[in-house]
Amino acid sequence: MKAKTPSKLEKILAAGHLAVTSECGPPRGSDMEVITEKANLIKDYVDAINITDNQTSVTRMSSLAACIQLKLMGLEPVLQMVTRDRNRIALQSDILGAASFDIHNVLCLSGDHQSFGDCPTGQNVHDIDSMQLIQTVRLMRDQGKFLGGGDIKRPPQMFVGAAANPFADPFEIRVPRLAKKIAAGVEFIQTQCIYNMEKFELWLKIAGDRGLLEKVHILAGVTPFKSAGMAKYMKNRVPGIEVPDELVKRMSDTPKEKQPEEGVKICIEQIQHLKEVEGVRGFHVMAIEWEEMVPGIVKKSGLYPRPSVE
């Protein structure tokens, strides 16, 4: 797949390198230092940094503002956009705002329901869904058109991504759903955190059999456990995440003070395993509020140094 945009992430993938992305959650306040500090911790170990968009529906600094900051630092942001909070006017407007700062990556999401966050009594928008947001960005980029039909002066040049969760139910439509996102125009996928390797590989296999893996770059999502408690929480409380019992047991059987180390070790083993799996084009390392672990994980997984592309 040849690169169609100036996105560094796209170029790295197009050159056949395994890409590495990570993510930073903006602060619950207006101190941009939080972002610059997190970004400085990981910048040499990743190709692009996602900035989450009011994740788990908790109000935070805007993803766009934090992405602009990364851009000003000379880094490569991935603008996450959820369809929960903005209608088609606001989404298109923010896409243009991002494009004006030459932000070249976008991740199209529907977003967690607002009942999980700090404004459970608020409205949700969902004027369009994540599938339709993919179409919208592609329309704006490829045809230089707004949804309303008007022409865009200096259209956005964005590499278009989306999430995929091979572990959500029902499993049988997980590959058709990927096919649907590809048909909508998605170019890269960052998956939900993978713990159940077998199921993930089965999903990839079915996608490969349908010829989908030549049409999209799949970045496998990994998240290190900080503790046995976190492993249990992910297993029992987080919708759409599957943690096999043996991983929970492995964390629980580790003495408390050694658990963070064990969690990182598991994560590195997972990456090393997945590197050999056909169709995996890179990794999305989600070290939730634990960004300082990203350099070690990337290094020990043999993914450092990061390639440079023109």
Added chain:
Amino acid sequence: MIVADRKPIEEIIEEVKNYEKILILGCNECVTVCEAGGKKEVGVLASALRMYFLNQGREVKIDEETLERQCDHEYLEEIRDVMDQYDAVVSLACGVGVQFMAEKYHDCPIYPGVDTCFLGATEKRGLWTERCQACGQCILARTGGICPVSRCAKRILNGPCGGSAKGKCEINKEIDCAWELIINRLKALDKLDDYEKIDPIKDWSTDRAGGPRKVVREDVQE
């Protein structure tokens, strides 16, 4: 039908506590079926209010009436002759009935006695669930007869989202994932291939977004 639920008695008392002559007005349609505002509930509310005023040592006239419908001029006219006997009405109709009453009897305060909830069905006695949001442009033909606009918490037209687990919605394990229902239904209809058709961006101008709506049928107007 329109599904409503009873308002807390304290809230109703707060609204009507200063009146002397109150009419409790029920409706014989949807709110009767969902046991929120029919003749029976009119009686229950009237008794509760009488009890309240008695305890306050006040003599307040509380009358009961239930109309065939409150969303029709014809039935609302039935009480015109008696309306001057009251200084307030508590309507147990849905929001439509309350407003129609207020439009018709302009100088009489009308208070809602129920909360209007949704367009739904009776699953069993005491359990009503939502089925429609009256978006004004029905898509059920494309979704196996199950509506994602009213039954998906994110009204996602190309679902399910990543939060669907074991057939349930991420917001509540009691709520079915609409998209799981749609997929099962498409399977039953042998139309699972239709799942891969991308549903286009919806025109919400026929929904609430387009402003107050009207249906005009000149062919049936007199």
